[in-house]
Structures are given as C-alpha cells and as structure tokens.
Amino acid sequence: MRRMPVEMIKEVITEERKKTLKEALVEFYYSWIRPILKNRRAFIGSLILLMFISMATVGPLIVPLDLTTRWEQRFLPPSWEHPLGTDYAGRDIFQQIVHGSREVLTIAFLAAAYAILIAISIGIVSGYLGGVVDAFLMGITDIFLTIPSFPVMLIIAVTVRVADPFSFAAILAIWMWAGLARSIRAQVRSLREREFIEAAKVLGMSTRHIVFKEILPNIAPYITIYFIRMMKGAITASVGIMFLGVVPLSIVHWGVMMNLAMFQYGAVYVPEGIFYALSPLMAIVLLEYGAICFASGVEEIVNPRLKTYE
Amino acid sequence: MISKRAIKRIAYSLATLFAATTILFIVVHNIPGDVIYVWVYDIVETYGVSWEEAERIARVMFLGYEPDKPLWQQYIDYIRNLLRGNLGYSPTFRLPVNAIVASALPWTLFILSLSLSTSFIIGVLLGMFIAWKRKTIIDPIVSAYAAFTDATPDFVTAMLLFIFLAVRLGLFPLKGAYDAEIVTPGFNLPFIANVLWHAALPVLSYVIEHIGAWTLLMKGSAVSVLEEDYVRAAIARGLRESRVVTAYIGRTAIIPLVALIAISIGSMMGGSILIETVFTYPGMGYFFAQAIGRMDYALMQGLFFLIIAGVILANLVVDLIYPIIDPRAREE
Numbered sequence: 001m002r003r004m005p006v007e008m009i010k011e012v013i014t015e016e017r018k019k020t021l022k023e024a025l026v027e028f029y030y031s032w033i034r035p036i037l038k039n040r041r042a043f044i045g046s047l048i049l050l051m052f053i054s055m056a057t058v059g060p061l062i063v064p065l066d067l068t069t070r071w072e073q074r075f076l077p078p079s080w081e082h083p084l085g086t087d088y089a090g091r092d093i094f095q096q097i098v099h100g101s102r103e104v105l106t107i108a109f110l111a112a113a114y115a116i117l118i119a120i121s122i123g124i125v126s127g128y129l130g131g132v133v134d135a136f137l138m139g140i141t142d143i144f145l146t147i148p149s150f151p152v153m154l155i156i157a158v159t160v161r162v163a164d165p166f167s168f169a170a171i172l173a174i175w176m177w178a179g180l181a182r183s184i185r186a187q188v189r190s191l192r193e194r195e196f197i198e199a200a201k202v203l204g205m206s207t208r209h210i211v212f213k214e215i216l217p218n219i220a221p222y223i224t225i226y227f228i229r230m231m232k233g234a235i236t237a238s239v240g241i242m243f244l245g246v247v248p249l250s251i252v253h254w255g256v257m258m259n260l261a262m263f264q265y266g267a268v269y270v271p272e273g274i275f276y277a278l279s280p281l282m283a284i285v286l287l288e289y290g291a292i293c294f295a296s297g298v299e300e301i302v303n304p305r306l307k308t309y310e
Numbered sequence: 311m312i313s314k315r316a317i318k319r320i321a322y323s324l325a326t327l328f329a330a331t332t333i334l335f336i337v338v339h340n341i342p343g344d345v346i347y348v349w350v351y352d353i354v355e356t357y358g359v360s361w362e363e364a365e366r367i368a369r370v371m372f373l374g375y376e377p378d379k380p381l382w383q384q385y386i387d388y389i390r391n392l393l394r395g396n397l398g399y400s401p402t403f404r405l406p407v408n409a410i411v412a413s414a415l416p417w418t419l420f421i422l423s424l425s426l427s428t429s430f431i432i433g434v435l436l437g438m439f440i441a442w443k444r445k446t447i448i449d450p451i452v453s454a455y456a457a458f459t460d461a462t463p464d465f466v467t468a469m470l471l472f473i474f475l476a477v478r479l480g481l482f483p484l485k486g487a488y489d490a491e492i493v494t495p496g497f498n499l500p501f502i503a504n505v506l507w508h509a510a511l512p513v514l515s516y517v518i519e520h521i522g523a524w525t526l527l528m529k530g531s532a533v534s535v536l537e538e539d540y541v542r543a544a545i546a547r548g549l550r551e552s553r554v555v556t557a558y559i560g561r562t563a564i565i566p567l568v569a570l571i572a573i574s575i576g577s578m579m580g581g582s583i584l585i586e587t588v589f590t591y592p593g594m595g596y597f598f599a600q601a602i603g604r605m606d607y608a609l610m611q612g613l614f615f616l617i618i619a620g621v622i623l624a625n626l627v628v629d630l631i632y633p634i635i636d637p638r639a640r641e642e
Binding site: 139143151156158239240244277281284286288289292296 | 342460463466477478598617
C-alpha cells in the first residue's frame with residue numbers, strides 16, 4: 001500500500017497527453033515561429049535558409065539543367081536569358097548553382113546529422129555514466145579535437161575514393177562531432193545534479209526514460225543551434241575538398257565549379273570569366289551567412305544572456 | 311620541476327601522436343592498388359627488376375614499411391621511421407620527402423607566424439579599446455564584420471583577393487614565394503622586399519579571416535574583467551587610463567586568449583592547404599594539396615605527420631606555459 005503514491009506520481013509524469021493537431025500547431029507557433037519572426041537576426045537567417053532550401057528541393061524541378069556546349073555563347077554577362085551569365089562552355093551558370101545547391105545541402109545535412117548522432121551518444125553516455133567510461137570517452141574526444149580535421153578528411157577521402165554523398169558525409173562527420181560531444185557531456189553532468197533528475201531517479205524511473213524524456217528535451221534547443229553551425233562547417237569542408245578536385249561527385253557542385261574556374265579553364269584570368277568565378281563564391285558566402293544569422297538568432301532566443309556578434 | 315599536470319599533458323600529447331600515426335599507418339596500408347601499380351611499373355621500367363621485387367621496393371621506399379615482416383613489426387618500423395625523421399621518397403617530385411619539407415616548412419612558418427601575430431595583436435588592441443570605450447560606432451561594425459568573415463571560408467577570401475588584387479589590378483604576384491630571376495636569396499633588401507610582396511596576399515587572407523574573431527574574443531574577455539573590484543579600485547585610485555587598461559585589464563583579459571592560440575594554429579594549418587594552393591605559394595599546404603591531387607602517399611604521410619606533430623607541440627607548449635602566465639591555474 002505504501003508504494004501507491006509513488007506509482008501514481010509516476011503514472012501522471014510518464015503519461016503522454018495526446019495533443020490535438022491545432023494545439024500542437026499553436027504551441028509550435030508560440031515557441032518557435034513567433035520568437036524567430038521577432039528576432040531580426042533569426043528572421044533574416046531563416047529567410048536566407050528557406051531560399052536555399054527551396055532552391056535545393058523544388059529548384060531543380062523548375063529550372064532544368066542544360067549542359068550542352070555552345071562555344072559561341074562562352075562567358076556571356078548576366079541577361080534575362082542567363083541571370084548569372086554563362087560559363088566557359090556557354091552553359092547557364094544559374095542552372096548550375098540551383099542544381100549544385102542540392103548537392104551542397106545534401107552533403108552538409110547528412111554530415112551534420114551523422115555528427116549530431118555521434119555527439120549525442122558519446123556526450124550522454126559519458127556525462128551520465130561518469131567514471132572510467134567518461135575518462136576513456138573524453139580522452140578519445142580530445143584526440144579527435146586536437147588532430148586538424150581538414151588534412152585527415154582529405155587523406156581519407158582520396159584513399160577510400162568516395163563517390164556518393166552518403167560516405168562523403170560520413171567522412172566529414174567523423175571529424176566534426178568532438179566539440180559538441182564535449183559540451184553535451186558538460187550539460188548532462190550539470191543536469192544530472194538538478195532536482196528534477198534526482199526526483200525521477202527517486203521515483204525509480206528507467207534510465208531510458210530519464211535520458212530521452214528528461215535530459216534530451218533540455219538540450220534540444222542547444223542541439224538545434226549546433227546542427228546549423230555544423231552544416232556551415234560541413235559546407236566549408238566539403239566545398240574545400242571539392243575545390244581541390246579530388247572527389248568526383250558532380251560538375252555542378254559549387255566546389256567543383258570553383259575548381260574548374262580556378263585551375264582548369266582559367267575563368268579567373270579573363271575579365272569575362274568573372275561571373276563564373278564569383279557565382280559559387282557568393283552562393284557559399286550567402287548560404288553560410290544565413291546559417292550563422294539563424295544559429296546566433298536562435299541562440300539569443302534560447303539564451304538571452306548570450307549575445308554572439310552583438 | 312615537473313608538476314603532475316605537466317606529466318599528464320605530455321602523456322596525452324604522446325597518445326594523440328600515437329593515434330594520429332596509427333590512422334596514417336592504416337591509411338597507408340589501404341592505398342588503392344592502382345596507385346601502387348603505377349609506381350611498381352615505373353620501377354620495373356627503370357631498374358629491370360621483377361614485378362614482386364619492384365612492389366616490395368615501392369612499399370619500402372615510398373610507404374616506409376617492409377611487406378614481408380609481420381604486421382606488428384611493420385607498424386613499429388613505420389613509427390620508428392617517422393620519429394627518426396625518415397619520411398621516405400616522393401615518387402612524383404623524385405626527391406626525398408625530407409628535402410621537400412626543408413624547402414616548404416620555412417615558408418609556411420613565415421606566413422603563419424606573420425599572420426598569427428598580426429591578427430592577434432591588432433585584435434587584442436581593438437578588442438580592449440572597444441571594451442574600454444563601451445558605446446562606440448566601432449563595436450557594431452566589428453560585430454557585423456566578424457559575422458561576415460565567419461560566413462566566408464578562408465579559401466573564398468583568398469580567391470577573392472587573388473582575382474581582384476592579383477589578376478585584375480595586378481598589384482601582387484600571381485604565384486611563388488619570390489622571383490628567382492630578379493632577386494638572389496640572402497639577407498639583402500631587394501630579396502626581403504620581394505618576399506614580403508609575395509607573402510602579402512596569403513597573409514592578408516588569414517588576417518582578414520581571423521582578426522574579427524580575435525577582436526570579439528578579447529572584447530568579451532575584457533568586458534568580464536572590467537567588472538572586477540580591483541579594476542574599480544585602480545580607477546578610484548586615480549591611476550592613468552592607459553595604465554588601467556594595459557596593466558590591470560589587458561594583462562588579465564589576454565590570458566584566456568593565449569589558450570586559443572594553439573587551436574588557431576591547428577585551423578590555420580588546415581586552411582594553409584587551400585590558401586597556399588590558390589596563391590601557388592610553395593609551403594607545406596601547397597605540397598600537401600599536390601600530394602593529394604597526385605596520390606603521392608609518401609609526401610602525403612610525411613607532411614601530415616609534420617602538421618600533426620606541429621599542432622600537438624603547439625598545444626603542449628600552450629598547456630605547459632599556461633600556469634606560468636596564469637597564476638590562478640597553478641593551484642589546481
């Protein structure tokens with residue numbers, strides 16, 4: 001009989017209250033949409049990101065890719081027909097940027113997703129268990145943090161000869177998770193000492209419940225911010241690797257476009273080639289700027305005390 | 311006197327070096343077959359030895375291990391060779407890797423130290439100024455600038471500088487570290503001027519890229535120090551403004567930034583691969599990119615080992631001198 005109250009409390013806490021769709025939408029609006037609309041930085045960032053996401057998803061359906069060589073239309077300046085001009089073989093640059101955005105964003109998204117998964121697992125296990133496991137995992141994490149990632153990514157990418165976005169993203173992710181794993185571990189350690197986790201333990205809740213229902217929701221906003229930052233990092237790294245021309249994925253990938261402009265067709269040396277040389281550069285800068293704005297805007301919303309870049 | 315902390319840091323550095331060389335060994339052991347066949351074919355053509363003998367020579371000469379020995383013996387030999395500075399022979403440049411390193415390393419060290427010290431010093435001074443003056447017009451400008459350079463990968467900055475300042479305006483050279491036809495290497499003014507002229511754009515790429523971040527870091531650090539009681543006391547005692555800012559705020563605020571220098575060196579080393587390639591600047595990064603592009607594993611592993619060793623050493627040095635510059639870290 002004495003166990004009754006505890007069982008009742010447990011039932012109340014673990015019971016999933018079914019929300020109606022309308023309630024869920026209203027909650028989503030007040031917790032995410034409204035703060036983002038009100039925060040200037042997050043708003044600008046989300047506009048830029050939405051533009052690139054729609055470019056990568058529906059863009060290729062609207063703008064067809066035509067890679068026929070037309071030497072007489074070589075390096076044309078921007079016009080209504082060619083919004084960004086034409087490349088060294090008379091092909092439309094805007095079409096290439098649109099189709100390339102799908103490649104760039106797919107790799108960045110996959111890499112960030114893989115890296116987040118690794119970081120969450122290692123961070124939570126390390127922070128929650130502590131002791132020897134913690135010391136061992138953090139030792140490994142430190143090694144991954146110290147070794148400069150870009151040269152290793154290059155070496156592995158040429159050795160395994162990646163040719164598809166999934167394995168390319170995996171190679172990037174292996175060298176991206178360490179920083180996040182460390183901070184998740186620190187957050188889990190401080191959460192572990194808090195009353196509500198203690199209460200959950202006293203109530204005899206399963207570790208799975210504590211980790212997935214109590215700890216994870218508390219670090220979720222933080223992970224969102226990191227996800228966007230990691231996508232930015234993955235864009236820089238993947239474009240850099242493609243810029244060296246060692247991963248043969250697609251000729252419309254922005255990094256490959258930069259490689260062709262810089263080393264193959266001399267677009268950087270002729271005045272007419274300037275639109276071909278600059279288009280992928282500007283696309284990368286704009287996309288990463290959007291990611292940074294969005295990430296720091298969300299950070300301001302979640303944690304008003306922290307103001308990066310302000 | 312070596313403290314417990316120092317021993318721990320050294321042990322950790324060795325573990326990292328060990329992990330990095332193990333990764334290298336695994337990579338070198340899993341080279342795509344066709345890459346080796348090119349070398350083997352070359353050796354068979356040149357020396358007229360059998361295919362098997364040539365393959366053995368290729369592995370010993372270019373990769374630094376003997377395929378006949380057991381795996382653990384290969385691994386030990388491999389690491390021993392690396393630690394002895396015996397980095398092998400580059401098949402594409404037809405030079406010992408040591409010779410390539412000897413010619414490339416000084417240029418990279420020159421560029422990196424110049425860039426790091428320039429961006430660090432300007433960033434620290436600017437950050438201190440912004441923190442002290444509080445409401446100035448420079449503050450939002452620096453913030454916007456830092457966000458913008460954060461969004462611009464370093465090789466994009468390098469390419470923009472290359473296209474506009476070197477190609478379009480012709481203000482700077484297109485490639486190389488100096489003009490061998492015009493100047494003679496040595497301690498003479500024309501040579502030094504020529505070297506600086508060639509180094510200007512690579513250095514500028516790093517400085518543009520990192521100066522905003524250093525400024526923001528210093529500002530953040532200095533603002534937190536400003537609240538300290540001893541700073542208020544110094545101001546109340548009527549000390550000169552310059553003395554309060556430098557000796558009381560600056561000295562304390564700069565300490566956390568020193569720890570970041572090692573991390574910065576690591577990221578600059580990575581960035582040098584692309585930046586030196588854009589400017590065809592004959593440093594470690596340029597040769598690393600060449601090795602990657604031509605599948606020259608001998609050169610690749612030698613340069614990678616040096617980059618890793620350099621970064622680990624930088625981390626270790628910062629860790630070891632940290633208690634000296636920050637007395638608060640000593641007690642722990």
